[in-house]
Amino acid sequence: MGEIISIDRLLKSASALQTGTAPWAGALREQGREKFSRLGIPDRRRESWKYSDLALALTKAPKGTSVSRVPLALDGSYLAVFENGVFDAARSKLPADCIVPLAAVLADSASPFAKTLGQINGAEQTGHAILGLNTARMEEGFVLRIPKGETLSNPLHIRFNWPAEETADVDGRHVRLLVELEEGAEATILETHRGTPGFATVVTELRLAQTAKLTHVRIDQLGGASRQTAITLGDVSKAAQYKGFYLSEGGHFCRHEALFELTGDNANVEIDGAFLVTGESHCDNTTVITHAAPHTTSRQAFRGVLSGSSKSAYQGCVKVRPEAQKTNAYQMSRALLLSREARIATKPELEIFADDVKCSHGATAGELDMDALFFLRTRGIPEEEARAMLVEAFLQEALDTIERADLRDVAAGTITDWLSLHATEVTHAG
Amino acid sequence: MLEIEDLHVSVQDKNILKGLSLTVPAGEVHAIMGPNGAGKSTTSYTLAGREGYEVTSGAIRFKGEDFVDLPPEERAAKGMFLAFQSPIEIPGVTSMNFLKTAVNAQARSRGEKEPTAVEFLKMLREAAKKLNVTEDMLRRPLNVGFSGGEKKRNEVLQMTLLKPSLAVLDETDSGLDIDALRLVAEGVNALRCPERSFLVITHYQRLLDYIEPDVVHILAGGRIVKSGDKTLARQLEDQGYDAVIGQAA
Ligand SMILES: Nc1ncnc2c1ncn2[C@@H]1O[C@H](COP(=O)(O)OP(=O)(O)OP(=O)(O)O)[C@@H](O)[C@H]1O
Ligand SMILES: [Mg+2]
Numbered sequence: 144m145g146e147i148i149s150i151d152r153l154l155k156s157a158s159a160l161q162t163g164t165a166p167w168a169g170a171l172r173e174q175g176r177e178k179f180s181r182l183g184i185p186d187r188r189r190e191s192w193k194y195s196d197l198a199l200a201l202t203k204a205p206k207g208t209s210v211s212r213v214p215l216a217l218d219g220s221y222l223a224v225f226e227n228g229v230f231d232a233a234r235s236k237l238p239a240d241c242i243v244p245l246a247a248v249l250a251d252s253a254s255p256f257a258k259t260l261g262q263i264n265g266a267e268q269t270g271h272a273i274l275g276l277n278t279a280r281m282e283e284g285f286v287l288r289i290p291k292g293e294t295l296s297n298p299l300h301i302r303f304n305w306p307a308e309e310t311a312d313v314d315g316r317h318v319r320l321l322v323e324l325e326e327g328a329e330a331t332i333l334e335t336h337r338g339t340p341g342f343a344t345v346v347t348e349l350r351l352a353q354t355a356k357l358t359h360v361r362i363d364q365l366g367g368a369s370r371q372t373a374i375t376l377g378d379v380s381k382a383a384q385y386k387g388f389y390l391s392e393g394g395h396f397c398r399h400e401a402l403f404e405l406t407g408d409n410a411n412v413e414i415d416g417a418f419l420v421t422g423e424s425h426c427d428n429t430t431v432i433t434h435a436a437p438h439t440t441s442r443q444a445f446r447g448v449l450s451g452s453s454k455s456a457y458q459g460c461v462k463v464r465p466e467a468q469k470t471n472a473y474q475m476s477r478a479l480l481l482s483r484e485a486r487i488a489t490k491p492e493l494e495i496f497a498d499d500v501k502c503s504h505g506a507t508a509g510e511l512d513m514d515a516l517f518f519l520r521t522r523g524i525p526e527e528e529a530r531a532m533l534v535e536a537f538l539q540e541a542l543d544t545i546e547r548a549d550l551r552d553v554a555a556g557t558i559t560d561w562l563s564l565h566a567t568e569v570t571h572a573g
Numbered sequence: 574m575l576e577i578e579d580l581h582v583s584v585q586d587k588n589i590l591k592g593l594s595l596t597v598p599a600g601e602v603h604a605i606m607g608p609n610g611a612g613k614s615t616t617s618y619t620l621a622g623r624e625g626y627e628v629t630s631g632a633i634r635f636k637g638e639d640f641v642d643l644p645p646e647e648r649a650a651k652g653m654f655l656a657f658q659s660p661i662e663i664p665g666v667t668s669m670n671f672l673k674t675a676v677n678a679q680a681r682s683r684g685e686k687e688p689t690a691v692e693f694l695k696m697l698r699e700a701a702k703k704l705n706v707t708e709d710m711l712r713r714p715l716n717v718g719f720s721g722g723e724k725k726r727n728e729v730l731q732m733t734l735l736k737p738s739l740a741v742l743d744e745t746d747s748g749l750d751i752d753a754l755r756l757v758a759e760g761v762n763a764l765r766c767p768e769r770s771f772l773v774i775t776h777y778q779r780l781l782d783y784i785e786p787d788v789v790h791i792l793a794g795g796r797i798v799k800s801g802d803k804t805l806a807r808q809l810e811d812q813g814y815d816a817v818i819g820q821a822a
Contacts, residue, residue, distance in 0.1 A: 513624075518661040521621045522671075522731060523649035523679035532674065536665030536714075 148201040148313055150180050155314070157279040165252035171261045175278025182272035194456035194488045195427040197273075197372065200396035201313055201342060205368035206423050212364060213560045215335045217553055220300040223285065227306055228316025228343060230283050238295060245284035245319055256286050260321050263348045263376045273372050277317045277344040284319035289328035291352075298331035298358075298550070303345070305338025309368040312341030320347040324355035324383075331358040333550060336373075339366035339394075345373040351383035353407065359387045360550045361399070362557055367422055369394035374402065381407025381436070388545050389416035389445075390554050392561060393426030393453060400429045405439040405467075415544040416445040417554075419561050420453035420485075421568045427456040434467035434500075441471075446541045447478040448534055449485035450568040460492040461502060468497050474504035479511065479537050481569060527570040531562055534569055574599045574739055574770040575620075580631035582612075582619050589615045591795035592631070597739070600767040604781055605774045606806060607792035608814050613774045614658050616792070617743045620772075621655040622648050635739070650682035652738030656728035656745045658774075663715040668727065671715050672697060676734055700733040703763075704756055721748035729760045736764070741772045746780040758783030778810040793818055 157176050161169050185191075186198035222236040230244055248254050261278055289295055301320070306312075324330060334347070351357055365371060371394060379385050389399060403412050412432060420426045432441045445457050461472045478487045489506045511533050519529035538558055545551040562569055575597040582590035589612050597603045607613050619626045620633065622645040633640040635651060643651075663671065677687045688696065701711060704726045716724045725745050732740050742761070746754055761771060761784050773784060781789070781803060789805040790797045791814070798818055799805070809817050 515661050515663055517621075517623055517645060518657065518663075519671075519675075520645035521649055521653075521655050522675040522735065523646050523682065524675055525646050525678060525682075526644065528674070528678065529646075532666060533663075536663060539665035 148184065148198075150183055153184070153276060153315060154179060154279055160280065160282055164249050165254065165257070167252065167254075167257040168249040172279050172281070175261075175275045178275030179272050179279055182275060185272050191429065191458065194454070194458075195396065195398050195425065197396060200370055200425070205309060205370070205395035210564065212337070212564075213556060215302070215337060215362060215364065215553060215557065217298055217300045217333050217549060220298040220333065221295075223299060223301045225283065225301070225303045225318060227304070228283055228318050228340070230285060238297070238299065241288055241290075241295070243286045243288075245281065245286065248286050249281075256321060259323065259350060260286070260348070263350060263378045271374075273344055274346060274374060276315075277319060277346040277374070280315065280317040281319035281346075282317070284321075286321040286323070287330070288323045289325060289330050291325040292327045294328065295330040298333055300333045300335065303334070303336040303338075305336065305340040305343065305365065305369065307338055309339050309366070310341040313370070315342040315344060316340060318343070318345045320345070321350070322347065322357070323350045324352060324357055326352045327354045328352070329356040331547065331550070332360070333553065334359065334361040335364065336362070336371065337364045339369040340371050342370045343372075345371070347373070347375045349375065349377040349385065351377065351379045351385060353381045353383060355380075355383045357385050358547065358550070359385065360545065360554060361387070361389050362554065363391040363394070363397060363399065364557060365392065365394040365397055367395060367424055370396040372396075372398045372400075374400045377401070377403040377412065379403060379405050379407070379410040379412055382409040383407065384411045385413070386546070387414040388541075388550075388554065389414065389428065390557060391416070391418040391426050391428070393418065393420035393424035393455070396425055398427035398429065400431075402431045403441070404433040404435055405441065407436050408438050410436060410439045411441070413442045413544075414444075415442075415541050417447070417538050417541040417558070418445070418455060419448045419538075419558065420455055421451035421565050422453060423451065424453045425455070426453070427458075429456070429458040431460045431462065432472065433462040433464065434470040434472065435464045437467055438469045439467060442473045444473070444475040444541070444544070445477070446538060447476075447487060448481065448538065448569075449478055449487055450481040450565065452482070452484035454486045456488045456490070458490040458492070459504070460494070461504070463495040463497050463500050463502065465496045468499045470497060470500040470502070472500070472502040476506040477537075478508040479534065480508055481511070481534070527566070530570040531566065534562060535559070574636060575772070576632075576634040578632045578634075580619070580633065581629045582615060583627050583629055584615065584625060588629075589795055590619065593792070593796050595790060595797055597770045597772055599770055601787040602765065602771040602773060602784060604786040604789045604806060605772060605792050606776065606789065606809055611792045612795040613792055614743055617655050617658075617741045617774060620648075620653065620741055621645055646678070646682070649735070649737075650679055654732050654735055654737030654740045656725075656732060656740065656742045658743040658747070660716050660724035660728050662717045664717050666715050667712055668715045669697070669711045672731065672734055675731070679735060696734060700730055704730050704733070704760055705753070706730050722750055722753050725749055726753060726757065729757050733760055733764065738768065739770045739772065740764070741774070743774045744776065746775050746777060754780065755783060778806045781806045791818060
């Protein structure tokens with residue numbers, strides 16, 4: 144408690160990592176190191192971190208506790224396991240020939256990924272301290288590449304097992320993933336995080352070539368004492384499609400950024416999300432969707448259930464470049480406030496530099512519908528059950544956007560589990 | 574079945590029911606008619622136990638038991654049902670799921686066995702078919718995007734499955750087309766039996782052609798001002814409230 148987490152401390156092992164690293168990778172890490180030491184640990188003075196003061200969260204002792212949960216598993220999927228941020232190939236069940244561990248990539252001076260790793264979405268990376276830190280410290284992770292026209296036969300479940308109990312490991316674990324879908328390739332990824340990282344950064348780069356299709360469901364089920372910043376970067380080219388669903392239960396500090404650029408005509412990005420937070424938890428969803436080509440479409444819709452004295456933020460930014468005519472962008476945030484102490488900050492931003500575009504956005508925050516509650520009770524449904532039903536119903540509309548039934552079931556199961564675990568907070572108004 | 578005695582109810586400090594008395598014996602159908610704003614829906618909400626409907630004096634007894642302090646779900650479990658004048662939409666809950674939850678909840682609180690999934694489906698399909706509620710409607714979120722008439726049929730479907738002892742139908746006929754009106758009336762008539770009573774709130778004589786009431790009450794200014802047999806409804810239709818109530822006063 145009260146310990147000062149310095150930039151130097153967070154970077155301390157970065158130089159040791161350089162042994163055995165190919166020159167291109169060494170240079171990339173060095174850029175990251177430079178960026179992070181220049182920008183420092185983000186705190187509330189930085190506009191986009193106003194609701195998520197990482198510097199403070201790293202020094203403040205976390206309050207939350209962890210409880211055991213129903214397993215997160217997807218039948219028949221491939222599995223990539225990370226144990227406290229370390230890739231555990233032995234316990235994984237990987238698809239043949241398409242995954243290369245990050246260490247092997249970084250050691251290979253002729254790696255085909257030298258041209259792509261860390262190069263995505265250049266514009267958004269400028270000024271991003273955490274990307275710098277993750278790049279400087281990246282060691283664990285992998286590259287997944289699906290060749291042209293191929294489809295990954297089963298979903299890949301990337302399972303992050305963070306420590307079960309709170310740890311003092313604030314120096315951090317930094318994981319880097321790169322997913323490349325070549326032209327027309329398709330894949331489905333389930334990414335789950337469970338446990339209590341002392342401090343983790345996870346950066347996932349998604350490169351979707353022409354007409355590629357990626358479905359990505361990520362579930363943050365972190366303990367109340369966890370600190371995590373995850374960044375999903377996407378480059379979505381011509382007629383390619385990214386469909387994401389992000390479910391988060393927050394943590395002591397829990398932020399996920401989705402930074403996507405639509406770089407080819409008819410590219411499409413759809414992100415739906417739900418977050419359920421209670422107690423003292425923090426949850427931040429930040430998105431920047433940049434339309435950089437004509438006829439591109441994007442959708443972002445988040446639903447939050449807020450109880451206890453939790454603090455959440457949704458910052459959704461849509462940028463439309465001058466060349467991106469006929470863009471269609473939709474953004475919506477809905478919050479269900481179950482306690483008077485819970486807070487949500489919603490910040491929609493539109494930066495539109497093309498004239499022929501359709502952009503709509505909206506935000507609502509409200510309590511449970513009392514008429515609906517009364518109606519359910521007149522049908523004999525007890526008050527607590529009726530309240531839980533309405534909360535589930537609110538989230539159901541987000542779940543309905545997940546097309547695959549097996550993935551929807553995993554997400555729905557997480558929600559049901561959370562609701563039963565927090566029945567008291569959910570079913571008692573106040 | 575139901576005894577209301579000198580009931581005074583206020584909503585947001587406004588007195589709306591002012592000494593309403595009404596007795597509905599088991600097996601009977603009573604109709605309530607009355608001008609807009611008379612307090613008909615207030616009566617039905619009060620019977621269902623809505624929050625904010627404060628009983629300042631008087632009594633409600635249901636099957637001989639004092640009802641005033643019971644929460645809505647317990648009234649439902651004891652056999653009270655209200656078909657809403659404006660049915661509620663519940664996004665995110667399919668009709669099917671809602672109905673199953675309600676049927677199970679009532680069975681549980683009465684200490685009865687919950688129907689199995691197969692039994693429930695059979696029951697539901699039969700009832701839905703009679704009311705012309707399609708499979709598709711059952712799979713959609715409850716009442717969301719439904720037409721006015723479809724919503725009213727949904728209320729009657731709920732009543733059919735929940736088999737209440739007393740059903741209060743608040744203008745269930747409003748918004749129904751002629752065929753739907755007949756279906757709804759048939760649904761009600763099929764449930765008529767010596768152990769079950771109905772309180773039918775309506776503005777129109779036509780419903781009462783299909784569901785023949787034992788007694789017709791006129792509610793005005795928060796009280797029952799006149800009661801009579803079914804001919805009272807026709808008299809109202811012919812002469813209007815002013816003439817009929819004026820006569821009573
Ligand atoms: N929440 C409220 N606050 C204040 N007044 C109310 C409230 N609810 C109802 N009222 C008033 O109570 C009176 C009775 O309303 P009620 O809905 O019971 O009438 P009704 O007989 O059902 O009329 P209708 O035939 O139009 O359905 C009306 O004057 C109405 O404005
Ligand atoms: Mg009314």
